[in-house]
Amino acid sequence: MSASTPAHSAERKQNFNPDLNRDVNAELNSTWSTHSAATFAHRVWWSNDVLAPGNAAFTAALEQVHGNCVAFVDSGVAQSWPHLSQKIAGAFAALQPAATSSASQHSSAKVQRNSQPVAGASPVATVAPCLAHVEIIPGGEKCKDGLEWVGRVAKLCFDHGVNRHGAVIAIGGGAVLDAVGFGAAIAHRGVRLIRVPTTTLAQDDSAMGVKCGVNMYNQKNALGCFAVPWAILCDEQFLTTLSIEHWLGGFSEVVKIALLKDGLLFEQIESNAKSITARDMKVAAPILRRSAWLHREHILNGGDPFEVGTARPLDHGHWSAHRLEVLSNFTVAHGHAVSIGIALDACLAVEMRLLEAKVAARIIRLLRSLELPAWHPMLQSRQEIVAGLEQFRQHLGGNFAIPLLSAIGKSHDVTHISHEDFEKATTTLRTLGS
Ligand SMILES: NC(=O)c1ccc[n+]([C@@H]2O[C@H](COP(=O)([O-])OP(=O)(O)OC[C@H]3O[C@@H](n4cnc5c(N)ncnc54)[C@H](O)[C@@H]3O)[C@@H](O)[C@H]2O)c1
Ligand SMILES: [Zn+2]
Numbered sequence: 001m002s003a004s005t006p007a008h009s010a011e012r013k014q015n016f017n018p019d020l021n022r023d024v025n026a027e028l029n030s031t032w033s034t035h036s037a038a039t040f041a042h043r044v045w046w047s048n049d050v051l052a053p054g055n056a057a058f059t060a061a062l063e064q065v066h067g068n069c070v071a072f073v074d075s076g077v078a079q080s081w082p083h084l085s086q087k088i089a090g091a092f093a094a095l096q097p098a099a100t101s102s103a104s105q106h107s108s109a110k111v112q113r114n115s116q117p118v119a120g121a122s123p124v125a126t127v128a129p130c131l132a133h134v135e136i137i138p139g140g141e142k143c144k145d146g147l148e149w150v151g152r153v154a155k156l157c158f159d160h161g162v163n164r165h166g167a168v169i170a171i172g173g174g175a176v177l178d179a180v181g182f183g184a185a186i187a188h189r190g191v192r193l194i195r196v197p198t199t200t201l202a203q204d205d206s207a208m209g210v211k212c213g214v215n216m217y218n219q220k221n222a223l224g225c226f227a228v229p230w231a232i233l234c235d236e237q238f239l240t241t242l243s244i245e246h247w248l249g250g251f252s253e254v255v256k257i258a259l260l261k262d263g264l265l266f267e268q269i270e271s272n273a274k275s276i277t278a279r280d281m282k283v284a285a286p287i288l289r290r291s292a293w294l295h296r297e298h299i300l301n302g303g304d305p306f307e308v309g310t311a312r313p314l315d316h317g318h319w320s321a322h323r324l325e326v327l328s329n330f331t332v333a334h335g336h337a338v339s340i341g342i343a344l345d346a347c348l349a350v351e352m353r354l355l356e357a358k359v360a361a362r363i364i365r366l367l368r369s370l371e372l373p374a375w376h377p378m379l380q381s382r383q384e385i386v387a388g389l390e391q392f393r394q395h396l397g398g399n400f401a402i403p404l405l406s407a408i409g410k411s412h413d414v415t416h417i418s419h420e421d422f423e424k425a426t427t428t429l430r431t432l433g434s
Contacts, residue, residue, distance in 0.1 A: 053094035061231035074172025076139035080241035132160035153183020174206035181212030185227035192230035200250025249335020263409035317341030323388025343374035347425035374433030
């Protein structure tokens, strides 16, 4: 490098703000620290028959999506909705400009769009979204077993020409949304993800979040990332084909969020438990939506969407739930495991003198009236379950903060759970919960 001439250094000085009287070398040698705020849009639509041609929510969600898209359908959903692939194709065909839609649903026609772009989206609209492929993916934890499906999702994006302006559509339960979301997040460093949650749990909780991941190293959600979905399309008609186990399982997350944040919601569930178990949609739908709203509010407006800190209230009941899922080789479903985890945490809170015993009994009664489990014999394998605490601590980043209840609607982080309290809590739960 040549030494700078007097003319050069004069020019350089002029480019610097003379008011600040800064020295370029001092600045380059100092710590570079900038807090840059990146905004994102988080959009949820509740719609009936969301894949019907011309559905307004589907159209709006895909408005700024361009080019090829791939849809992944949960095998359980595909089985219950045998014509779904054609329906998805029909939904895409309806997005094609009128002049070309009759010719081919796979055309890449030029279209004009005049809506406001989503934060970060290209305002230059070029190519209409078109469906390149529909893939059936195993439903439940099978698709989260390691990286196989994550790799397949990413590969199919390349095989079918899905780029960052295209989209991956994930239609399924929370497990499929997690695995497909992870694959979409790493293809081209992030392809737009449209979630269509089809279980109570996915609609009332998981689809609202900004996380995805798979199970690995014998641990739940060991690998994954934060990736904000492009759009979330909830259609309650999918819930009609859920098994009763999974229909009810999703209400454990509703009880959880009510316990943490909304005592009135807890009472609403108590007084409507019979209608919920009878699958009365008129009663259940507003309860599920309230839960979704509360989860979303916490994630987006709680100050820590990407979980940089240690506090993790939404994980109430989850440290033992995740452990139970793994130890049972996923024969205990997430919703059931969370129900047991909530019951255990309630008993722990009593042992730790945070919560009145009668409140814990009331919580367990509600879980039971929703036909959810509150006990599992595996809780007696103390060493195995308590190992979950250590895994949870690692997951949080080395510091330990377990949210326990001090009342209905109020939680409190604890930093230690003793073996003695765990032992006493499981003894109480064995009587109350089984
Ligand atoms: N990313 C997050 O923030 C987050 C939050 C909560 C839970 N989760 C994850 O979600 C998963 C649990 O999700 P889940 O409770 O939705 O269960 P699931 O995804 O395991 O699905 C349960 C079963 O229902 C079937 N199914 C799904 N929709 C159906 C429908 N409409 N009709 C018939 N069958 C259908 C599936 O094939 C599967 O067999 C867990 O892996 C959990 O870790 C993730
Ligand atoms: Zn959960």
